[in-house]
Amino acid sequence: xxxxxxxxxxxxxxxxxxxxxxxxxxxxxxxxxxxxxxxxxxxxxxxxxxxxxxxxxxxxxxxxxxxxxxxxxxxxxxxxxxxxxxxxxxxxxxxxxxxxxxxxxxxxxxxxxxxxxxxxxxxxxxxxxxxxxxxxxxxxxxxxxxxxxxxxxxxxxxxxxxxxxxxxxxxxxxxxxxxxxxxxxxxxxxxxxxxxxxxxxxxxxxxxxxxxxxxxxxxxxxxxxxxxxxxxxxxxxxxxxxxxxxxxxxxxxxxxxxxxxxxxxxxxxxxxxxxxxxxxxxxxxxxxxxxxxxxxxxxxxxxxxxxxxxxxxxxxxxxxxxxxxx
Amino acid sequence: xxxxxxxxxxxxxxxxxxxxxxxxxxxxxxxxxxxxxxxxxxxxxxxxxxxxxxxxxxxxxxxxxxxxxxxxxxxxxxxxxxxx
Numbered sequence: 308x309x310x311x312x313x314x315x316x317x318x319x320x321x322x323x324x325x326x327x328x329x330x331x332x333x334x335x336x337x338x339x340x341x342x343x344x345x346x347x348x349x350x351x352x353x354x355x356x357x358x359x360x361x362x363x364x365x366x367x368x369x370x371x372x373x374x375x376x377x378x379x380x381x382x383x384x385x386x387x388x389x390x391x392x393x394x395x396x397x398x399x400x401x402x403x404x405x406x407x408x409x410x411x412x413x414x415x416x417x418x419x420x421x422x423x424x425x426x427x428x429x430x431x432x433x434x435x436x437x438x439x440x441x442x443x444x445x446x447x448x449x450x451x452x453x454x455x456x457x458x459x460x461x462x463x464x465x466x467x468x469x470x471x472x473x474x475x476x477x478x479x480x481x482x483x484x485x486x487x488x489x490x491x492x493x494x495x496x497x498x499x500x501x502x503x504x505x506x507x508x509x510x511x512x513x514x515x516x517x518x519x520x521x522x523x524x525x526x527x528x529x530x531x532x533x534x535x536x537x538x539x540x541x542x543x544x545x546x547x548x549x550x551x552x553x554x555x556x557x558x559x560x561x562x563x564x565x566x567x568x569x570x571x572x573x574x575x576x577x578x579x580x581x582x583x584x585x586x587x588x589x590x591x592x593x594x595x596x597x598x599x600x601x602x603x604x605x606x607x608x609x610x611x612x613x614x615x616x617x618x619x620x621x622x623x624x625x626x627x628x629x630x631x632x633x
Numbered sequence: 634x635x636x637x638x639x640x641x642x643x644x645x646x647x648x649x650x651x652x653x654x655x656x657x658x659x660x661x662x663x664x665x666x667x668x669x670x671x672x673x674x675x676x677x678x679x680x681x682x683x684x685x686x687x688x689x690x691x692x693x694x695x696x697x698x699x700x701x702x703x704x705x706x707x708x709x710x711x712x713x714x715x716x717x
Binding site: 335338339341342345346348349352353453456457573576577579580583584587608609611612613615616617618619620622623624626627628630631632 | 643646647650653654657658661662663664665667670671674675678681682685686689691695696698699700702703704705706707709710711712713714715717
């Protein structure tokens with residue numbers, strides 16, 4: 308009897324009155340329970356992140372790791388490593404500060420500041436410049452991997468024109484979300500390029516809104532004029548400022564680093580979601596299998612559609628990756 | 634609704650999911666966009682369910698609630714992983 312009761316929880320069946328019934332774990336009250344579980348999980352997650360985010364893990368990664376991994380990718384692809392440049396790192400840190408202060412997630416600020424303006428502001432004279440941005444990753448490897456998987460960011464990392472690099476990593480609240488921001492700036496100084504009076508053009512930016520590469524003109528005048536149509540590619544930067552979103556301590560230099568709180572949140576929430584949604588999907592799949600195998604059962608309306616919707620969500624969650632890049 | 638139309642209706646639904654899967658792939662590393670795609674797909678799923686079962690004259694409040702709850706579970710699952 309017990310095994311029959313358990314079976315009725317997960318397989319369609321007939322009651323004594325002859326009427327076909329869902330698996331009890333798929334009735335409306337059961338579905339409402341799964342819905343409530345997600346509501347509680349989300350509320351609980353916000354509570355934990357607010358009160359004790361370290362419970363969900365703590366991780367630290369530095370700008371130097373980003374630089375090392377970037378150079379490793381270049382060497383793997385037959386290119387020379389980029390040389391660390393303190394001015395570019397300072398420009399990256401300034402860009403990160405500006406992003407936190409003005410609260411934007413883009414290459415160009417809402418106030419019209421381009422990435423090139425930060426590079427120019429530190430006095431770095433360049434032929435080529437580029438920028439990569441990333442946020443909300445837990446480790447340097449994931450950041451660089453994400454960039455390498457994006458054609459436009461990969462183009463920046465593997466651009467033979469770039470000779471120098473500066474990276475800033477900082478944590479803080481950006482567009483309402485706590486996390487890590489990484490700003491990676493590339494450059495080729497005027498002095499580092501063979502003298503050619505002609506126009507040097509960097510690869511035109513890919514039509515991705517996430518990263519752009521800027522080409523600069525080298526002529527007799529030493530000061531490069533940033534092209535207004537090109538934005539720098541994203542660089543990682545993390546700034547922490549719980550009060551007013553402004554990072555008061557500039558983070559720059561190869562040694563700059565940031566601590567990620569709740570670093571295991573993504574993997575935990577992904578696992579829990581796959582378990583719950585997978586369980587509901589499994590029950591509907593069992594229902595279809597039983598109906599196909601038993602003549603006395605009929606497929607209930609909507610089951611095939613439910614399987615499609617749940618399967619789609621499972622696919623999205625399974626392939627979900629942490630962090631964002633532009 | 635005959636069997637041919639029934640198959641077409643389900644093909645249309647699954648075509649929508651396939652388009653959604655491609656959109657999700659294109660929005661890699663942009664969790665906010667991915668979440669919006671889930672919301673759009675969930676809405677499409679509800680509208681499809683209501684239209685399909687209405688055409689088959691088997692639409693009931695109970696069935697609509699089932700669609701609604703599964704769509705809500707899908708949206709919350711996406712929110713939990715991609716946004717929260």
